[in-house]
Amino acid sequence: MNLNRILMLWRLLFIALLLISSVLGLRIASELQIDTNLADVSPSIQNTLETRAAIAQLTQNVEQRILLLISGGDDDSVFEAEQQLRNRLSKLSELSILPTSEVLAEKLTEGIKPFRFSLLSDDQRAELISGNAEAIVQQAKASLFGLSEQIRLYPFADDPLGWHSNTLLALLDNPSAGLSNVEAVGFNTVINLRIDYGAMNMNAQQSLMTNLNIVIAEVASDYPVTVDRSGVFFFVAQAAKDSKQDISRITIGSGIGVILLLLFAFRSLHALLLPFISIALGVGFAFIATHLIYGSVHVLTIVFGASLIGIVIDYSLHYFYHGTQGNETDNSERQALHRAMLLSLMTSLIGYAALSFSDLQALQKVALFSCCGLLMAWLSVICLGDWALRRTLTTDKKVFPFLVSAFSRPLKLIKPVAWAAISGAVVVAATSIILFSQPFDDDPRVFFNASEALIASERKVAAVANDYEPGRYLIIHGVNDDDVYQRYEQLFGLISESGLFDAGNFTSLLAWIPNKSQQNSDYLLQEKLYGDGGVVQKLLAEISTQTPFSEFNKPIIMG
Amino acid sequence: MMLKQSRIVALCLTSLMLGLSNLSYSLDQLPLPSQGCSFSGSFTQSKDVAGLVGPLLSAGVFYYHCEAGVIWKTKSPVSQIFVFRKTGEAYKLQQQTATVLKSAQGKVLGRLLNSLIGGDQNQIAEQFKITTRPEIECQEGSEACKPSAEIYSLEPRKRSLKRGLKVIELNLAQPKEEEGEGQSMSVGISILDRKDQWTRIISSKTENLEGLTDSALRCSEVVSLNKQECDLLHDAP
Structure with a gap:
């Protein structure tokens, strides 16, 4: 041809x-989509379809989750700053504000109410097994008649002894359940946000980052508070910004170099x-x-x-x-x-x-x-x-030929045998280095150089707020419910024995939802409370026999 | 004197015209009389609990020391002892064993009782927005009306308080003219919790225990209090 x-x-x-x-x-x-997803630089893993779907969903959730921590010297400023920030954030169309922890706690309390008879804390179980019903009556009576230092989550009709409130509070305090509301401590509050659109899209990120920066700066200037951020989004946005600068740097640098070279060579x-x-x-x-x-x-x-x-x-x-x-x-x-x-x-x-x-x-x-x-x-x-x-x-007929000959002339003086020896030495040295010191780093994190401020902010938020992160999950499979619980117990036993990990750092739903047989046993134990002649009946009988004091026959304050 | 009476009449008429509930104004401080540093008293408590017919009634004694804190002892129909130190620690005494109260509600309760009983104006103003309206008492068959008491609404400012209660109403009973100055003052405290249940407490100061020396000893002189309770409050070994 x-x-x-x-x-x-x-x-x-x-x-x-x-x-x-x-x-x-x-x-x-x-x-146009310019993607900044960090998952692209992680090796794909072989899993079942369900696991992959779960990980994909989890990753998506994590990518979309943002936490803002408001900290201040006094509770009022933090509270007012939170209200203003929530108000401003609600106007950003890319974001959804997730319910506060108080609202979630209310939902949890209501959701768990129908199952309250199947749950007991360890102390309550021991108390019921020891069978001291009279002590429980007196505790409930003291709580009703005296000052109540404990929060009652359910009304009297649903929980006359305040017993189930205590169960739930004890379970929420269980560190293994990972549900304790740490944000209530000190003058801090956390706003949970979800990015509805473009969490990993570079253009959408820039717009959202600009808007977030504006509203956060406004709140931080209006109130004596600091606002810290947490979320994969901020790291990705920073990496994207750095990458954009790299692209500009490489393009401009090489462009200028090429132009100069071409102009020099061809005039x-x-x-x-x-x-x-x-x-x-x-x-x-x-x-x-x-x-x-x-x-x-x-x-x-x-x-x-x-x-x-x-x-x-x-x-x-x-x-x-x-x-x-x-x-x-x-x-x-x-x-x-x-x-x-x-x-x-x-x-x-x-x-x-x-x-x-x-x-x-x-x-x-x-x-x-x-x-x-x-x-x-x-x-x-x-x-x-x-x-x-x-x-x-x-x-150009002068400069380039001159430069080439200037570089090549000394090299031509080296004899072929010497070349072979040098080449051989280089090959041996390189092979030794590769075999013995393994100078490779395939950790995808080398691609990112997150700013110290961002890491410090992330740590500060992590210290007061619970949230999940990708790639830190263990999924336990079993042939039935009991099998899953047994394996869970086994796993925790091994973790505790290993000494490599702190079992307290592992959280699980199973830590506060007991297995079926335990639930049945807890249900039966509570017969002592609710059965005929049980604690509740005794308490109601005692309440009805109390004689009112004369001072209370007239209203004290006209409300 | 004439001027004062005419002001009261004018206030009554205005109150009737506007409707009492609308006549409220905010205050920076409560007009609490100086109570002294150490005193004891008694209280009665009525608690409304949704689901129960009629209030739950109880009674007891309290002891206050301006540097140490409060002992709140319910005697009837249950025995319950709380010790709330000024420094923030709170204890529950059961069968001679002291348990530290770890719940936020226990700590908030201690701070509240200390500031209300001790009349700590700064603490109260810091924690609550104070508004007031006079309770008007008119004699039958007479047009003469006068404020018998002032009702002060304390609305929590802080979230930690808002989580547990909606409002506290204080009824500072005015000493009757014939009782003269120096008559002990009874205070009605009504607490509306977040489940719309009222707890009403009437406390009356009964004994002044002045003299800062050997405070724990003076405390244990109070009838109904024992050495262990006083030692726990005064941090005695």
């Missing part, structure tokens, strides 16, 4: 790709056209193809993609250099150039395609982005190279 026919094929492919990408580019322009502004067209078309096509396949482009892909400029520019340089060497009728020179450039493209494609074997989706995206970008840039140079060379380019 002669050169013109091959060139025609490349040109057809180039035009087809250009048309397709233009149409697709117009379609995705309105729904003409015309020489800038082909390199920049090829870069623009290559990066544009890569962006559209990646967006089409993955539904978004990850910010790390763009950072890596920016490094393509260095490779892509080589195609133009080769074309300019060889294009200015021969003449229009000399096809053999052009054929050799195309062959060499095709070979160069193939090696680069193989190198980048190898990244797609990685478990990290971020690297798979880099592979696709780079291969598409290189192919399109290469096609641009091949198809538009002749057009760019219509105006003759003069290459």
Whole structure:
């Protein structure tokens, strides 16, 4: 096949790709997604479908969750600042304010009410087993008649002894249940928020961050309070901001370098056209193809993609250099150039395609982005190279040859045997280092350098508020309920014995919902309270025999 | 004197015209008389509990010391002893064993009783928004009306208090003219909790225990209090 026919094929492919990408580019322009999801840099894990679905849901929840901690020197300021902040935040359409812990506690109390007869705290169980009914009557009576230092969660009709209130309060205090309301301590309050739209989208993040910064700054200036933030969102937003700066830095730096080099080598502004067209078309096509396949482009892909400029520019340089060497009728020179450039493209494609074997989706995206970008840039140079060379380019004949010879002359003095020895030494040294010191770091956290202030803020919030984090879950399977409980007990036994972990740091719903047989046993134990002649009947009998004092026969205060 | 009476009549007429419930105004401080540093008294308590017909009635004694705190002892129909120190610690004494109250409600209760019984104006003003309206008493067949008592509404400012109660109403009974100055004052405290249940307490100061020296000894001189309760309040070994 002669050169013109091959060139025609490349040109057809180039035009087809250009048309397709233009149409697709117009379609995705309105729904452009620049993704900042940290999960892309974590290896995928093999799990059951249910586990994967649970993890996906959990990750989504965590990505969308924000906690704002308001701290101040006095309770009133904190309370008023909270009200103002809640009011301002409710006007941000991207956010939903989750119910306060008090509202959630009310819901929990009401939700658990129908099952209160099946729950007991350890102390209550021991008290009922020891069978001292009279003591329980006297405690309940004292609580009713005297000052009540304990909170009653249920009305008298539902809980005449205040017994179930105590059960629930004891269970909520259980650190293993992870339900204790730590935010009530001190002058702190926490606002729980959920991001409804664009938690991982770079443009939406910027808008939300700006709005959040404004309302937080307003509250912090109106009241003597500090507002700390917690949430994956803030880290992701910061990483995205840093990545954006990296992209700008790489693009501007390499752009300036390339312009200077081209101007120096070819002494003409015309020489800038082909390199920049090829870069623009290559990066544009890569962006559209990646967006089409993955539904978004990850910010790390763009950072890596920016490094393509260095490779892509080589195609133009080769074309300019060889294009200015021969003449229009000399096809053999052009054929050799195309062959060499095709070979160069193939090696680069193989190198980048190898990244797609990685478990990290971020690297798979880099592979696709780079291969598409290189192919399109290469096609641009091949198809538009002749057009760019219509105006003759003069290459530098003095400085570059001088520099090349200055570098190569001393190297030529080294004998082939010495070269072989140096190469051998380098290979041995490199192999030893790889084998013995393993200088690799595949921890995805190296990609992020979170600010100290953000980490300090996160720690402060974590100290007073409970929330969940991804990747810290153990799922216990069993053939039935009892089996799950047994395995749970076994696991906690092993954790306690191991000494590696503190069992108190593990929280579980099972810590305060006993198994079925325990629930049945707790229910039966409470017959002593509610059965015939039980504690409640005794209490009611004692209450009804009390003689009113004369002082209470008239109302004390006209309310 | 004439001026004072005409003011009261004007106030009565205005009250009747406007409706008593609308006539309220805010105060920075309560007009609590100086009570002295150490005294004891008795109280009666009536508690409304939703689901029970009629209030639950109880009675007991209290002891207050301006530096130590309050002993609140219910004697009938149950025996219950609370010791609320000024420093914030709160204890429950049961069968001669003291238990530290860890619940927030116990601590709030201690702070409240200390500031109300001791008349700690700063503490009260810090914790509550105070409003008042006069309780008007008109003699039968006569147009002469006069304020028999002032009712002061204490609305909690702080969330910790708001969680437990909606409002406290204080009825500071005015000493009758014929009783003269120095007559002990009885205070009605009505507490409306967040479940709309009223607890009404009438406390009357019965004995002044002045003299700061050997406070614990003076405390145990109070009838119905024993050495253990007094030692716990005064932090005696």
